[in-house]
Amino acid sequence: MSWAWFHRFGSPPYFYAVAGKLAPWFGWIAAVLIPIGLYGGLVMAPADHVQSDVFRIIYVHVPTAYLSLMTYTWMAIAAAVGLIWRIKVAHAVAAACAPAGALFTATALITGMIWGQPTWEPRIIFQTLLLFFFLGYLALRSAIDDQSRADRSSAVLAIVGVVNVPIIHYSVIWWNSLHQPPTLMRFDKPAMPMSMLWPLLVMILAYTCYFVAVMLWRARAEVLRRDRGGSWVRELLANPGAK
Amino acid sequence: MNEFLSMSGYAAHVWSSYVIALGGLIVNVILARRTLRQAREEARRRLAMEKSL
Numbered sequence: 001m002s003w004a005w006f007h008r009f010g011s012p013p014y015f016y017a018v019a020g021k022l023a024p025w026f027g028w029i030a031a032v033l034i035p036i037g038l039y040g041g042l043v044m045a046p047a048d049h050v051q052s053d054v055f056r057i058i059y060v061h062v063p064t065a066y067l068s069l070m071t072y073t074w075m076a077i078a079a080a081v082g083l084i085w086r087i088k089v090a091h092a093v094a095a096a097c098a099p100a101g102a103l104f105t106a107t108a109l110i111t112g113m114i115w116g117q118p119t120w121e122p123r124i125i126f127q128t129l130l131l132f133f134f135l136g137y138l139a140l141r142s143a144i145d146d147q148s149r150a151d152r153s154s155a156v157l158a159i160v161g162v163v164n165v166p167i168i169h170y171s172v173i174w175w176n177s178l179h180q181p182p183t184l185m186r187f188d189k190p191a192m193p194m195s196m197l198w199p200l201l202v203m204i205l206a207y208t209c210y211f212v213a214v215m216l217w218r219a220r221a222e223v224l225r226r227d228r229g230g231s232w233v234r235e236l237l238a239n240p241g242a243k
Numbered sequence: 244m245n246e247f248l249s250m251s252g253y254a255a256h257v258w259s260s261y262v263i264a265l266g267g268l269i270v271n272v273i274l275a276r277r278t279l280r281q282a283r284e285e286a287r288r289r290l291a292m293e294k295s296l
Contacts, residue, residue: 052253054256060260061260103267111264221278228282237283237290
């Protein structure tokens with residue numbers, strides 16, 4: 001298997017150009033899917049026979065909760081790649097994941113507390129810990145002036161914090177708590193009828209595309225900021241219409 | 244329409260969740276786009292400064 005593609009993505013000008021082409025596509029797909037998912041969740045899905053219409057919070061709560069875990073996992077993988085292979089673009093990707101991850105985590109926490117009760121049960125405790133890992137990662141990066149030291153230190157924090165991801169997922173199985181067991185990520189079929197399930201799947205896909213678009217925009221900014229004195233940046237910006 | 248907006252008496256719960264979630268998405272897009280624009284402007288400024296020296 002050739003690893004040429006992997007090394008090509010490690011090149012800042014290549015990454016900057018490819019990310020610039022991909023980001024709008026993901027952004028537009030998210031912009032189309034979000035209204036479809038919202039219409040399906042708010043209008044077409046029937047009310048739950050136990051929770052009535054309040055269950056509709058699931059269409060924003062579950063995608064943000066799922067994305068908070070996926071974003072952290074991506075951030076840790078990118079940080080590990082940057083640390084092991086010393087690829088600067090990987091550190092830029094990890095740094096670009098953190099703001100969106102903090103947003104998803106905070107939204108999942110707030111919507112979860114609106115839906116249920118703001119009780120300190122295991123899922124909330126570990127999800128709050130995840131928010132502190134995202135915020136700690138951002139604070140650590142901004143506190144260290146030397147770029148390579150900031151990359152290394154924040155990468156170690158990101159990798160250590162990934163232990164929290166499976167704990168969050170399994171917390172509702174391991175401990176008896178207020179939070180219901182997994183609805184989607186089960187070994188058997190999802191515990192929802194298709195009329196309620198499809199808007200949720202559309203929203204998860206929409207949020208995933210949204211995350212990729214925002215992460216690529218931020219990663220491009222980070223790559224440009226790091227390499228602003230580089231020859232490729234000079235050539236790029238020599239063109240007044242360069243994006 | 245009123246029935247839809249009232250969400251069976253859970254309007255405050257449902258609509259506040261959607262406002263927070265969607266508001267967060269919009270703010271995050273604006274901040275990400277602004278970060279990219281500022282990085283480009285900063286690089287252009289640096290380039291212009293180097294040329295003037």
